[in-house]
Amino acid sequence: xxxxxxxxxxxxxxxxxxxxxxxxxxxxxxxxxxxxxxxxxxxxxxxxxxxxxxxxxxxxxxxxxxxxxxxxxxxxxxxxxxxxxxxxxxxxxxxxxxxxxxxxxxxxxxxxxxxxxxxxxxxxxxxxxxxxxxxxxxxxxxxxxxxxxxxxxxxxxxxxxxxxxxxxxxxxxxxxxxxxxxxxxxxxxxxxxxxxxxxxxxxxxxxxxxxxxxxxxxxxxxxxxxxxxxxxxxxxxxxxxxxxxxxxxxxxxxxxxxxxxxxxxxxxxxxxxxxxxxxxxxxxxxxxxxxxxxxxxxxxxxxxxxxxxxxxxxxxxxxxxxxxx
Amino acid sequence: xxxxxxxxxxxxxxxxxxxxxxxxxxxxxxxxxxxxxxxxxxxxxxxxxxxxxxxxxxxxxxxxxxxxxxxxxxxxxxxxxxxxxxxxxxxxxxxxxxxxxxxxxxxxxxxxxxxxxxxxxxxxxxxxxxxxxxxxxxxxxxxxxxxxxxxxxxxxxxxxxxxxxxxxxxxxxxxxxxxxxxxxxxxxxxxxxxxxxxxxxxxxxxxxxxxxxxxxxxxxxxxxxxxxxxxxxxxxxxxxxxxxxxxxxxxxxxxxxxxxxxxxxxxxxxxxxxxxxxxxxxxxxxxxxxxxxxxxxxxxxxxxxxxxxxxxxxxxxxxxxxxxx
Numbered sequence: 001x002x003x004x005x006x007x008x009x010x011x012x013x014x015x016x017x018x019x020x021x022x023x024x025x026x027x028x029x030x031x032x033x034x035x036x037x038x039x040x041x042x043x044x045x046x047x048x049x050x051x052x053x054x055x056x057x058x059x060x061x062x063x064x065x066x067x068x069x070x071x072x073x074x075x076x077x078x079x080x081x082x083x084x085x086x087x088x089x090x091x092x093x094x095x096x097x098x099x100x101x102x103x104x105x106x107x108x109x110x111x112x113x114x115x116x117x118x119x120x121x122x123x124x125x126x127x128x129x130x131x132x133x134x135x136x137x138x139x140x141x142x143x144x145x146x147x148x149x150x151x152x153x154x155x156x157x158x159x160x161x162x163x164x165x166x167x168x169x170x171x172x173x174x175x176x177x178x179x180x181x182x183x184x185x186x187x188x189x190x191x192x193x194x195x196x197x198x199x200x201x202x203x204x205x206x207x208x209x210x211x212x213x214x215x216x217x218x219x220x221x222x223x224x225x226x227x228x229x230x231x232x233x234x235x236x237x238x239x240x241x242x243x244x245x246x247x248x249x250x251x252x253x254x255x256x257x258x259x260x261x262x263x264x265x266x267x268x269x270x271x272x273x274x275x276x277x278x279x280x281x282x283x284x285x286x287x288x289x290x291x292x293x294x295x296x297x298x299x300x301x302x303x304x305x306x307x308x309x310x311x312x313x314x315x316x317x318x319x320x321x322x323x324x325x
Numbered sequence: 326x327x328x329x330x331x332x333x334x335x336x337x338x339x340x341x342x343x344x345x346x347x348x349x350x351x352x353x354x355x356x357x358x359x360x361x362x363x364x365x366x367x368x369x370x371x372x373x374x375x376x377x378x379x380x381x382x383x384x385x386x387x388x389x390x391x392x393x394x395x396x397x398x399x400x401x402x403x404x405x406x407x408x409x410x411x412x413x414x415x416x417x418x419x420x421x422x423x424x425x426x427x428x429x430x431x432x433x434x435x436x437x438x439x440x441x442x443x444x445x446x447x448x449x450x451x452x453x454x455x456x457x458x459x460x461x462x463x464x465x466x467x468x469x470x471x472x473x474x475x476x477x478x479x480x481x482x483x484x485x486x487x488x489x490x491x492x493x494x495x496x497x498x499x500x501x502x503x504x505x506x507x508x509x510x511x512x513x514x515x516x517x518x519x520x521x522x523x524x525x526x527x528x529x530x531x532x533x534x535x536x537x538x539x540x541x542x543x544x545x546x547x548x549x550x551x552x553x554x555x556x557x558x559x560x561x562x563x564x565x566x567x568x569x570x571x572x573x574x575x576x577x578x579x580x581x582x583x584x585x586x587x588x589x590x591x592x593x594x595x596x597x598x599x600x601x602x603x604x605x606x607x608x609x610x611x612x613x614x615x616x617x618x619x620x621x622x623x624x625x626x627x628x629x630x631x632x633x634x635x636x637x638x639x640x641x642x643x644x645x646x647x648x649x650x
Contacts, residue, residue: 204569207532237573244529244569248562254590258583265579 004089005049006121010113010146010321011038012105014178014280014288016219016235017212018242019141019154021199028141029163031199032212033156035219036145038318039178040171044110046095048118054090061095077112077139081119084127084135091119099313105180105286108192112139113146113321121323132321133164140193149320151223153216171317174226175293179277180313181303183259184285192283195246195253202249208241228292232271232278235290239280246283257285259308266302275299329414330374331446335438335471335646336363337430339503339605339613341544341560342537343567344466344479346524353466354488356524357537358481360544361470363643364503365496369435371420373443379415386420402437402464406444409452409460416444424638430505430611433517437464438471438646446648457646458489465518474645476548478541496642499551500618505638506628508584509610517608520571520578527570536566553617557596557603560615564605571608582610584633591627600624 013036021031057075059066066074078091093115099105116136120127127135129148137144137154144165145152151173154165199205215234222230246253256264260281267279267289277291277299291299296314303309338361346356382400384391391399403416418440424430441461445452452460454473462469462479469490470477476498479490524530540559547555571578581589585606592604592614602616602624616624621639628637 203536203566204529204532207529211528233575236577237575240569240572240577241528244565244573247565248569250558250562252561252565254586256586258587261579261581261586262583 004051004122005047006118007045007047007324008114008117008121008321009043009045009324010110010117011040011043011318012099012107012110013038013142013145013152013318014290015142015145015282016231016280016290017216017238018282020196020242020245021205021209022141022196023156023158025197027160027163028137029158029160030141030154030156031209033216034142034145034154035152035168035216035223036142036154037151037176037178038146038149038171038320039105039315040318041315042099042105042110042313042318044095044097044107044114046093046111046114046118048115048122049092050087050089050122051092052089054092057090057093059093059095062097073139074115077115078119080135080138081116081123085120085123085125087123091122105282105284105313108140109142109146112136112143115139116143117147117321117323129320130164130166133166134160136321137163141196142192147321150317153220167320168220169223171319174223174317176317177291177293177296178315179289179291179296179300179303180315181263181287181289181306181309182311182313183263183287183308184257184310195283198249198253199245202245204241204248205245208245211241228276231290232276235278235280243281255281255283255285259306260285260287262308263287263289263303263306270299270302329376329447330372331443332370332372332649333439333442333446333646334368334370334649335435335442336365336368336643337424337432337435338363338467338470338477338643339615340467340470340607341556341605341615342541342563343607345521345567345570346530346534347466347521348481348483350522352485352488353462354483354485355466355479355481356534358541359467359470359479360477360493360541360548361467361479362476362501362503363471363474363496363645364430364640365643366640367424367430367435367638367643369420369422369432369439371418371436371439371443373440373447374417375412375414375447376417377414379417382415382418384418384420387422398464399440402440403444405460405463406441406448410445410448410450412448416447430607430609430638433465434467434471437461437468440464441468442472442646442648454645455489455491458491459485461646462488466521467517472646475642478545492645493545494548496644499548499642501642502616502618502621503640504614504616504621504625504628505640506588506612506614506631506634507636507638508582508588508612508633509635520608523574523578524570527574529566529573530570533566533570553601556615557601560603560605568606580606580608580610584631585610585612587633588612588614588628588631595624595627
């Protein structure tokens with residue numbers, strides 16, 4: 001590796017208790033705490049090289065040179081890093097995702113977690129995991145959760161310093177698998193960053209937020225005790241609550257597609273039959289089917305037999321963001 | 326007609342502002358006021374004959390002799406009528422619907438409105454429309470709205486006498502059409518009567534109810550001014566709010582099917598293209614597409630071209646419950 005450069009890998013995460021709506025859009029301070037698991041196998045790999053000779057930041061994503069909004073968002077995050085690291089130089093950023101971008105798998109979470117970790121390492125600095133998490137949050141809220149390992153809680157707070165994520169349990173605490181039913185590889189109509197400010201326009205958002213801490217407590221406890229039925233009840237409820245808010249915002253945001261609804265219904269049936277599986281959907285149409293590892297093959301096989309499912313991706317519980325040697 | 330007998334016709338209605346949840350389940354006092362239009366062409370036709378020689382009530386629906394829950398519910402409503410009319414005799418009830426039962430078209434609303442009107446007339450009594458509406462409400466909440474004509478408001482209230490529906494505008498006030506996309510003729514999994522008590526188990530119900538009077542005011546005004554865009558905004562929002570409550574109840578109630586979601590999305594697209602059409606769904610999968618009469622043929626034609634649509638039913642604004650001469 002060249003001097004002033006580093007490469008980091010981070011995983012996307014799937015939220016069991018969702019993040020939707022900010023108390024401060026600029027700082028991406030969430031209105032409620034959330035819980036997620038990192039997704040092993042799926043990853044963003046990002047290299048940053050600080051270069052005094054550059055006159056502007058450069059960004060390639062999956063080997064395509066980026067411009068416009070995509071470049072601008074990365075450049076703004078590099079500004080944050082420059083401020084924290086005391087650097088003036090511009091940077092070359094190269095990132096690769098091994099999973100479809102913008103289709104309900106939180107690509108921006110992995111991207112900004114990896115960008116943060118790589119940018120800091122490339123400057124030769126070591127920051128605490130907590131601070132890395134807060135910085136990643138400024139790029140994409142849920143990126144805060146892709147910094148620590150395993151099962152993660154991200155704290156709602158009134159200040160930048162206090163809204164960070166930390167690991168609740170390591171990846172090997174519970175053998176859960178996220179089998180993602182991919183039904184739409186297209187870029188979603190409204191990205192999360194654009195959606196968050198609309199949350200408060202739903203008459204249901206305050207009620208969703210009011211119960212979030214209770215749901216966080218229940219899900220944290222369910223993970224601790226490896227109680228799948230308890231987990232399933234609150235994970236599905238929380239997903240439904242977030243989409244209820246989205247669909248009743250003005251204008252309404254519908255991320256569910258007909259196939260999403262069909263799969264949600266099947267998942268409930270399969271659980272009633274005895275499979276340990278539940279669903280959750282982020283701001284996209286793909287259905288994340290959370291299951292115990294022993295049930296993952298049958299869940300995956302059944303999903304792949306559906307004509308609406310383009311493919312499935314299976315991910316174990318993943319580690320945290322890390323810099324490559 | 327034999328002495329002590331009468332036949333009445335009543336139309337189902339489609340709610341623009343929904344009824345979901347009671348402040349008193351026994352009296353079916355709703356937690357919020359609602360607004361609907363009656364559906365001309367679709368009807369329940371019910372004959373009641375009070376007969377001193379009968380030892381038990383008899384009920385045939387679409388020429389099939391009923392027993393069990395179906396008979397029991399009619400018999401309980403006959404008890405209410407006997408109490409009000411001061412009669413002891415049992416009754417023969419024969420009812421016919423000209424539309425599919427229990428699939429998101431409020432068959433029970435038309436049925437209990439017609440039963441009430443026929444039962445009272447068969448006893449030779451004349452009651453006020455207001456009182457007929459309160460009595461019909463005891464059989465099926467939304468039946469209160471099928472007594473008056475045209476566009477109707479049903480008032481939430483703390484007492485039996487005060488929770489009745491009345492006409493806001495006659496049928497010819499505005500040429501709206503409900504084009505019902507029938508995607509499922511089967512009986513729904515959970516009927517409305519069983520669903521109402523679950524409303525309060527959703528963390529979103531209080532928020533839905535808190536905004537209902539405002540939405541009633543907006544929809545009443547939109548009908549008065551024949552302002553379709555305003556109507557569409559609040560009709561779709563209110564439908565989404567009710568289904569949000571249903572889907573977040575414990576256990577969750579999902580009435581939407583994949584085809585429902587697909588049609589909802591299409592309706593929003595068609596409106597964006599300039600058609601005056603919006604959607605609303607009751608406790609069932611069928612999609613009620615409310616449109617102005619000039620757009621009804623194209624809406625109907627487009628819906629019928631969808632493979633998921635079994636058939637469409639088109640209804641103009643209907644009159645109130647009435648006794649046949």
